Amino acid sequence: MILDIKGVTKVFHGKGESKNVANDNITFTINKGEIFGLLGHNGAGKTTLVNQILGLLTPDHGDIHLLGKSVTQSSAHARSLCSIQPQSQVSLGLLTPKQAVTLIGKMRMGKKFEPKRVEALFEALDMGAWANTEGEKLSGGVRRLTAFCMAVIAPGELVILDEPTNDVDPVRRSYLWQVIRELTKNGSAVILVTHNVLEAEKAVDRVAIMDKGKILTQGNPSEVKSLVEDRMRIELSLENEFINIEVPDWSLSPHQNGSRLIFSLDPSKVSSTIDWAKNLTDKGLVIDYSLSPTTIEDVYIELTSKRGKFRNEYGQPL
Ligand SMILES: Nc1ncnc2c1ncn2[C@@H]1O[C@H](COP(=O)(O)OP(=O)(O)OP(=O)(O)O)[C@@H](O)[C@H]1O
Structure with a gap:
């Protein structure tokens, strides 16, 4: 086991008596070679947790162990074992991607660093064309890829990636x-922090869904999806995002994201739902x-919007 939380x-205290419980009794472990997805809305408490794993914040209760050693007792130990790609864009200034990534590689590996690794990484991500472009002239996506390369050029035992694909x-x-899968084959564990549930579902070995500081559920993707195992989902692409469609009364947890309209349904309603959707298609809407x-996104939306309908792995209501 690499990480044991x-x-x-963690509670942040505001003015007077006010307080914000950013992490509430969080427990999970991560093993060598695993990709672990930490999913949650804005403000769910993901960054607070990551900062405690890195030893930048100290928990009020509980403890975090990295390779058996307490992070609260040695934050230097945590920083030597972890590499991180932060959510915010890194400022490269005049440094080129090649210079920035080489610098981090040398800092982490010293004389063992092989410059060929930078070339190989850039090739794997097809970003060689920008290797020697000054940071200020790079697009947002290439800057994000550069930050990713800086995190993985000399990967720690635990690699933390916060929204790496934005x-x-x-x-x-x-x-x-x-590249992330290769990292795990070489023994690193990866924490993927993201709001992008659909993308995460394809990539992770295990996942935890966080909301308001708590972990609502965790497990491998099929365990998490089994919370809604007897459901189907329909996804419609609307003609434009301003169309307001009345969903059928059998729809479960309908939600619209831009021009995507999604809801879950009982399998017995499949044929009525197809008729309903076909009618809207014929009308051009x-x-x-x-x-x-169902996907993990459906579980995520239902858990974080309406509690009480789901049961955990022990059959208890959430
Ligand atoms: N230094 C701080 N002082 C006070 N409150 C804080 C501090 N840092 C975070 N919080 C609060 O703790 C809660 C959790 O914040 P956190 O940044 O961990 O969420 P998050 O899941 O990472 O969100 P996002 O996806 O938007 O980055 C929020 O309510 C936030 O306002």
């Missing part, structure tokens, strides 16, 4: 996932639609 609680084009996203088994 037990009962971690601003990155779909082709390079897929290259990036391949819907461009296309697809029916599929």
Whole structure:
């Protein structure tokens, strides 16, 4: 086991009596070679937890062990074992991607650092064309890829990636996932912090869904999806995002994200739902639609919007 988090609680105190429980009794472990997804809305408490793993914040209760040693007792130990790609864009100034990544590689590995690793990484991500471009002239996506390379050029035992694919084009996203999988084959564990549940579902070995400081559920993708195992989902692409469609009364947890309208349904309602969607398509309000088994995104939305309908792995209501 690389990371062991037990009962971690972190409270921020505001003015007077006000307080904000950013992490509430968080417990989970991460093993060597695992990709662990930490999913949650804005303000769920993900960054607070990451900062405690890195020893930048101290838990009020509980403890975090990295390779058996307490982070609260030695934050230097934590920083030597972890590499991180922060959520915010790194400021490269006049440094080129090649210079920035080489610098980090030398800082972490000293004389053992092989410059060929930078070339190989840039090739794997198809970003060689920008290797020698000054940081200020790079697009947001290439800057994000550079920050990713800085995190993985000399990976720690635990690599923490906070929204690594933001601003990155779909082709390079897929290259990036391949590089992440390679890291785990070489023994590192990865924490992927993200709001992008659909993307995470394809990449992670295990996942935890956080909301308001608590972990609502955790497990491998099929365990998490089994919370809604007898459901289907429909996703419709609306003609534009301003169309307001009345969903059928059998729809469960309907939600619209731009021009995507999604809801879950009982399998007995599949044929009525297809008729309903076809009618909207004939009217030109819907461009296309697809029916599929539920995804982690559905579980995430239902857990974080309406509690009480789901049961945990022990059959208890959440
Ligand atoms: N230094 C701080 N002082 C006071 N409150 C804080 C501090 N840092 C975070 N918080 C609060 O703690 C809660 C959790 O914040 P956190 O940044 O951990 O969430 P998050 O899940 O990382 O969000 P996002 O996805 O937007 O980055 C929020 O309510 C936030 O306002």
